[in-house]
Amino acid sequence: MSAAVTATQAGLIRCGSCEKLSRARPLPPGARARCPRCGAVLWRRKPSSLTRSWALLIAAIICYVPANVYPVMEVGGPGGSEADTILSGVQAMFAMGWYPVGLLIFFASITVPILKILSLMGILISVQRRSHWRPRDRAVLYRVVEIVGRWSMLDMFVVSVMVALVQLGVVANVAPRIGATFFAAVVVLTIFAAQSLDPRLVWDAMEEER
Amino acid sequence: MSESGPPSGGASDVPEVVVEKGRGLSPIWLIPIVALIVAGYLAYEAIQERGPQVVVLFESAEGLEAGKSKVKYREVVVGTVDLVQIHDPKHVAVHCSLDKRTTPYLTESTRFWAVRPRVGGGNISGLGTLISGAYLTFEPGNPDDPPVREFTGLENPPLPADEAPGLRIVLRTDHLGGLDTGAPVFFRDIHVGDVVGWKLSKDGSEVEVKVAIGSSHSHLVRSSSRFWNAGGVEVSLGPGGLDVKTESLRSILAGGVAFDSPGGEPAKAGDTFRLYNSRAAVLKASTARTPGGLHLVLETGMLGGIAEGNAVYYREVPVGSVVSHELARDGSRVRVKVNIERRYASLVRSTSVFWNAGGISANLGLHGLRIHTESLKALLAGGVAFATPPKKLGQAVKAGTVFQLHPEPKDDWLEWQGKYSAGKRKEETKQAEVEDEAGAGEEAGDEAGQEEPEPAEDEAGQEDSEPSEDKEDKGFLRGIFDRGD
Numbered sequence: 001m002s003a004a005v006t007a008t009q010a011g012l013i014r015c016g017s018c019e020k021l022s023r024a025r026p027l028p029p030g031a032r033a034r035c036p037r038c039g040a041v042l043w044r045r046k047p048s049s050l051t052r053s054w055a056l057l058i059a060a061i062i063c064y065v066p067a068n069v070y071p072v073m074e075v076g077g078p079g080g081s082e083a084d085t086i087l088s089g090v091q092a093m094f095a096m097g098w099y100p101v102g103l104l105i106f107f108a109s110i111t112v113p114i115l116k117i118l119s120l121m122g123i124l125i126s127v128q129r130r131s132h133w134r135p136r137d138r139a140v141l142y143r144v145v146e147i148v149g150r151w152s153m154l155d156m157f158v159v160s161v162m163v164a165l166v167q168l169g170v171v172a173n174v175a176p177r178i179g180a181t182f183f184a185a186v187v188v189l190t191i192f193a194a195q196s197l198d199p200r201l202v203w204d205a206m207e208e209e210r
Numbered sequence: 211m212s213e214s215g216p217p218s219g220g221a222s223d224v225p226e227v228v229v230e231k232g233r234g235l236s237p238i239w240l241i242p243i244v245a246l247i248v249a250g251y252l253a254y255e256a257i258q259e260r261g262p263q264v265v266v267l268f269e270s271a272e273g274l275e276a277g278k279s280k281v282k283y284r285e286v287v288v289g290t291v292d293l294v295q296i297h298d299p300k301h302v303a304v305h306c307s308l309d310k311r312t313t314p315y316l317t318e319s320t321r322f323w324a325v326r327p328r329v330g331g332g333n334i335s336g337l338g339t340l341i342s343g344a345y346l347t348f349e350p351g352n353p354d355d356p357p358v359r360e361f362t363g364l365e366n367p368p369l370p371a372d373e374a375p376g377l378r379i380v381l382r383t384d385h386l387g388g389l390d391t392g393a394p395v396f397f398r399d400i401h402v403g404d405v406v407g408w409k410l411s412k413d414g415s416e417v418e419v420k421v422a423i424g425s426s427h428s429h430l431v432r433s434s435s436r437f438w439n440a441g442g443v444e445v446s447l448g449p450g451g452l453d454v455k456t457e458s459l460r461s462i463l464a465g466g467v468a469f470d471s472p473g474g475e476p477a478k479a480g481d482t483f484r485l486y487n488s489r490a491a492v493l494k495a496s497t498a499r500t501p502g503g504l505h506l507v508l509e510t511g512m513l514g515g516i517a518e519g520n521a522v523y524y525r526e527v528p529v530g531s532v533v534s535h536e537l538a539r540d541g542s543r544v545r546v547k548v549n550i551e552r553r554y555a556s557l558v559r560s561t562s563v564f565w566n567a568g569g570i571s572a573n574l575g576l577h578g579l580r581i582h583t584e585s586l587k588a589l590l591a592g593g594v595a596f597a598t599p600p601k602k603l604g605q606a607v608k609a610g611t612v613f614q615l616h617p618e619p620k621d622d623w624l625e626w627q628g629k630y631s632a633g634k635r636k637e638e639t640k641q642a643e644v645e646d647e648a649g650a651g652e653e654a655g656d657e658a659g660q661e662e663p664e665p666a667e668d669e670a671g672q673e674d675s676e677p678s679e680d681k682e683d684k685g686f687l688r689g690i691f692d693r694g695d
Binding site: 013051056178 | 225241277
């Protein structure tokens with residue numbers, strides 16, 4: 001680790017909004033500090049990072065079930081309508097021989113959310129257990145999760161564009177179904193969960209060791 | 211603490227933070243709680259809505275796809291096909307999950323069948339299934355029957371329920387004659403109903419055709435209604451020229467049934483009617499059956515081309531028909547049964563003579579060539595004619611009276627024609643029938659007021675017939691060529 005003294009060790013705290021460095025002092029439980037210059041709440045690490053992350057992540061996991069069980073989109077045609085879940089949509093793509101599209105949807109809508117949830121859970125658990133295991137890789141993983149997160153919205157884009165464009169009455173029409181709502185919730189919740197997790201916590205465990 | 215200055219290297223110059231009281235449990239936990247409640251509610255609802263699972267056995271699962279095919283009741287989706295698999299070498303099992311509202315109707319009497327596109331007999335149904343694929347549907351069973359979850363599907367849709375609106379009647383016929391389910395039923399060329407099904411009678415001797423008449427037209431069917439197969443085109447070559455009859459274009463393709471209703475009580479559901487093969491058959495049958503018609507027996511040595519349905523002519527006017535013919539018991543002669551329509555019955559007297567009017571009789575005599583035929587129709591089809599001597603009327607005859615049927619008329623018989631009336635009223639009736647014929651008016655005029663024919667009448671009548679011969683276009687059909695060249 002670096003030889004330099006960390007801000008925490010120096011008893012300093014940086015304001016998240018105006019970047020002013022101020023001197024920290026012990027706080028009574030439940031109290032919080034404000035920036036002396038701009039009045040923003042100050043935190044050494046993101047406030048209740050683990051709690052928020054966990055709460056959002058658990059909500060995401062709960063939503064993940066109906067997102068996959070319920071249909072996301074209903075395609076209506078002259079012969080009646082058919083509702084597709086994400087998985088049955090992928091199946092249909094494969095059945096039609098559209099392997100690239102099927103793979104893309106499978107990757108963006110099924111693989112990515114699962115990996116995201118698992119990655120965040122991994123980071124959260126490792127931070128809580130003050131693990132020393134591969135901190136650098138975990139940091140990289142976190143950055144990947146944060147960047148990739150929004151790409152899961154691809155599916156939602158597809159659904160919303162289809163719903164908007166394919167409104168041909170009896171011939172063909174597309175309507176969103178409850179699964180889409182849950183899927184969007186999963187994506188949004190995981191993005192927030194990743195955001196409220198402070199990656200510096202990974203390193204804190206390493207620092208404490210000293 | 212509000213004092214803020216530029217950070218100056220040492221931590222000691224840096225001001226202290228402001229301390230604020232905390233707020234307890236983080237409200238962030240509301241998010242997973244809300245998610246749990248919503249998802250839990252959906253799961254609960256799904257379990258609540260979960261209906262019965264049924265298995266339907268079919269011989270073929272054509273068009274049924276697991277996960278896609280629906281179960282519909284009156285075009286409302288009430289379930290989905292979950293799984294299609296082989297049940298035994300001859301059957302496939304179609305597993306469906308149904309709406310829980312169908313539960314009370316899934317009993318022993320429930321019947322399942324698959325709806326597929328059906329094109330046949332001019333009747334196209336299930337067109338939507340061309341695109342959507344087949345679906346299953348069912349007829350609800352009696353809720354009182356024991357509930358069942360495994361059914362044997364029908365291979366063909368059942369006949370529409372008998373309680374459906376409209377009048378349902380049964381037609382019996384020897385041959386189906388191209389009729390199929392959905393074939394139209396016409397009344398005066400108006401489409402008033404449909405053939406809804408057919409089956410062989412139990413002993414296989416007849417076909418029972420089920421017909422549904424729309425409720426707005428059901429009053430048209432009466433106890434005396436006569437049904438005939440109106441399919442295809444009926445072409446007849448007759449004295450009136452080529453006659454083409456068809457009910458509608460659709461009936462040419464799909465077959466059809468037509469009926470008329472001379473009268474009688476309104477029919478009840480389930481009434482049975484005879485379905486005739488053609489309109490001609492109806493007319494033939496109705497003549498034979500007309501109640502009160504005068505039935506006579508003609509005896510002859512040889513049948514001479516007379517066939518069932520041939521007309522009986524009086525003054526070339528058809529007044530009856532040949533009902534049947536048979537050999538006498540000892541085979542010595544042929545008995546031809548004829549029926550004279552009731553209104554013409556009084557034309558037949560005990561002195562009447564009958565002859566075979568079929569064919570042409572040509573006589574080359576002193577007066578030149580004489581050709582006689584009753585009518586073109588009789589020439590082609592055969593027939594019977596009769597005449598009554600004007601001088602001795604004789605008695606009115608009773609049904610079953612036996613007459614001799616002569617192979618050809620004698621000259622004086624032909625002369626009797628047109629000179630006898632059974633009474634003024636009858637003459638008027640007949641006049642209406644024959645008013646096309648030249649001289650008819652004059653005949654009527656001559657005979658007006660004369661109840662009994664007199665000898666003088668004979669000559670007058672002969673004179674009357676003279677002008678009619680000038681009308682040569684009618685002459686042939688009049689049948690008598692009497693040129694003394």
